[in-house]
Amino acid sequence: MYLWHQYYNYMFSLSEENYLKSIYHLEAIHGKGISTNSIAKKLETKASSVTDMIKKLAEKEVLVYKKYQGVSLTILGRKEATTIVRKHRLWEVFLVDKLNFSWDEVHDVAEQLEHIKSPKLIDELDVFLGFPKMDPHGDPIPDKEGNFQKIEKRLLSTLEEHKTGICVGVNDSSSDFLKYLDKNNISLGQKIKVLSKESFDGSLTILIHSKEITISKKISNNIYIQ
Amino acid sequence: MYLWHQYYNYMFSLSEENYLKSIYHLEAIHGKGISTNSIAKKLETKASSVTDMIKKLAEKEVLVYKKYQGVSLTILGRKEATTIVRKHRLWEVFLVDKLNFSWDEVHDVAEQLEHIKSPKLIDELDVFLGFPKMDPHGDPIPDKEGNFQKIEKRLLSTLEEHKTGICVGVNDSSSDFLKYLDKNNISLGQKIKVLSKESFDGSLTILIHSKEITISKKISNNIYIQ
DNA sequence: AAAAATATTTAGGCTTATCTAAAAAATTAT
DNA sequence: ATAATTTTTTAGATAAGCCTAAATATTTTT
Numbered sequence: 335m336y337l338w339h340q341y342y343n344y345m346f347s348l349s350e351e352n353y354l355k356s357i358y359h360l361e362a363i364h365g366k367g368i369s370t371n372s373i374a375k376k377l378e379t380k381a382s383s384v385t386d387m388i389k390k391l392a393e394k395e396v397l398v399y400k401k402y403q404g405v406s407l408t409i410l411g412r413k414e415a416t417t418i419v420r421k422h423r424l425w426e427v428f429l430v431d432k433l434n435f436s437w438d439e440v441h442d443v444a445e446q447l448e449h450i451k452s453p454k455l456i457d458e459l460d461v462f463l464g465f466p467k468m469d470p471h472g473d474p475i476p477d478k479e480g481n482f483q484k485i486e487k488r489l490l491s492t493l494e495e496h497k498t499g500i501c502v503g504v505n506d507s508s509s510d511f512l513k514y515l516d517k518n519n520i521s522l523g524q525k526i527k528v529l530s531k532e533s534f535d536g537s538l539t540i541l542i543h544s545k546e547i548t549i550s551k552k553i554s555n556n557i558y559i560q
Numbered sequence: 561m562y563l564w565h566q567y568y569n570y571m572f573s574l575s576e577e578n579y580l581k582s583i584y585h586l587e588a589i590h591g592k593g594i595s596t597n598s599i600a601k602k603l604e605t606k607a608s609s610v611t612d613m614i615k616k617l618a619e620k621e622v623l624v625y626k627k628y629q630g631v632s633l634t635i636l637g638r639k640e641a642t643t644i645v646r647k648h649r650l651w652e653v654f655l656v657d658k659l660n661f662s663w664d665e666v667h668d669v670a671e672q673l674e675h676i677k678s679p680k681l682i683d684e685l686d687v688f689l690g691f692p693k694m695d696p697h698g699d700p701i702p703d704k705e706g707n708f709q710k711i712e713k714r715l716l717s718t719l720e721e722h723k724t725g726i727c728v729g730v731n732d733s734s735s736d737f738l739k740y741l742d743k744n745n746i747s748l749g750q751k752i753k754v755l756s757k758e759s760f761d762g763s764l765t766i767l768i769h770s771k772e773i774t775i776s777k778k779i780s781n782n783i784y785i786q
Numbered sequence: 787a788a789a790a791a792t793a794t795t796t797a798g799g800c801t802t803a804t805c806t807a808a809a810a811a812a813t814t815a816t
Numbered sequence: 817a818t819a820a821t822t823t824t825t826t827a828g829a830t831a832a833g834c835c836t837a838a839a840t841a842t843t844t845t846t
Contacts, residue, residue: 433684
């Protein structure tokens with residue numbers, strides 16, 4: 335039986351929620367007017383499937399859609415997406431703080447947990463965890479009202495030679511990337527100094543934990559510093 | 561060993577898991593050979609849908625099915641079902657012990673949480689909760705290997721006049737029933753004495769918390785005592 | 787501005803899990 | 817043992833969410 339009979343305000347399927355979340359994340363980067371193709375790429379699906387789904391979501395008034403012109407979330411859609419993000423990040427904190435998960439293990443499980451429908455569950459979890467402001471990857475956790483602090487941060491790849499920054503987040507939460515960081519002792523709160531920058535390929539030689547290592551542009555493009 | 565075998569429990573859909581769980585619970589009451597109709601009733605679906613699904617589950621070798629003869633879980637099917645029950649009950653303990661849920665609020669949320677797929681999650685949750693043996697309704701929680709202690713218990717409705725028992729479980733975890741129990745101060749561990757039994761309708765007058773109350777047969781049929 | 791390339795939508799199908807209605811088998815009653 | 821009833825299965829339909837292939841619209845290149 336359908337759950338939204340009980341929780342009228344939670345009337346989205348798992349698939350619809352994933353679309354909303356993806357569009358939300360894309361809007362955070364590219365602003366309004368998200369293309370069909372970019373959504374398809376993000377969700378690893380086909381553009382035709384995206385067209386089908388955005389028509390449905392437009393009817394539910396969580397986004398605005400005009401043929402060939404991309405989509406934008408409405409206030410309602412953004413609220414819904416923010417709730418999903420809130421759930422995802424709170425569950426990640428739970429897994430790391432309470433269940434001994436490492437930061438590279440939480441993403442896939444949180445992808446499932448974020449779809450659990452119970453307003454009480456998520457708000458009590460927030461209380462239980464002590465109202466955390468950040469998830470294990472340094473991303474902000476929206477509060478009950480959907481507000482969160484946007485922290486100052488820039489990509490490590492934009493830091494000038496001889497300057498120092500503190501790692502405050504990552505741009506990729508995949509297990510592979512995070513394991514790479516672990517292997518190289520790069521973690522949140524860590525001081526990183528750029529010793530030199532290779533102009534040909536953008537690779538950086540950095541000082542971390544009093545050790546020199548060289549990282550590719552792809553890596554430095556996925557590390558946020560402050 | 562093949563990879564899929566290690567994660568064999570990953571290959572069931574939410575719907576398949578619900579069928580397995582229902583058949584498991586029905587077998588606990590009625591033994592092997594569960595009828596199509598009883599499964600349909602339990603899952604609030606149609607017999608024809610059940611026939612379709614049990615054919616599919618038989619192909620996956622989690623149950624044995626012969627036309628017109630009902631179904632029985634295989635070892636594999638029982639193991640899978642036990643895992644789902646383990647997850648359901650551990651999540652219920654989590655909700656009550658850590659998130660301030662009352663015992664009448666946990667069932668629906670646990671119905672969702674039990675389908676989250678992550679072996680590490682459930683075993684770490686077990687550790688975090690201190691390896692609980694019982695859920696908030698007095699039902700035993702299977703351990704990692706699927707073993708659990710079957711506790712001695714009988715229905716309150718079978719207790720003779722003037723005898724006393726201790727409430728150790730309930731046979732219905734619906735919010736309505738549990739709220740009724742709360743209202744009448746009936747909870748796990750509570751001493752209950754049967755003062756008199758009405759032979760016409762089976763209703764009982766019981767002494768609980770030094771107070772006399774009368775409960776219907778339907779109620780006493782859903783309370784387990786020891 | 788026309789041609790080429792790219793992006794998006796439409797049309798038609800597939801799969802899963804459900805349903806209703808009808809047929810078939812099993813059980814119960816007479 | 818036959819008729820009536822109940823249970824179960826089959827047949828065919830539906831909806832969600834995805835797919836491929838083809839058509840159409842938009843953008844870029846020349």
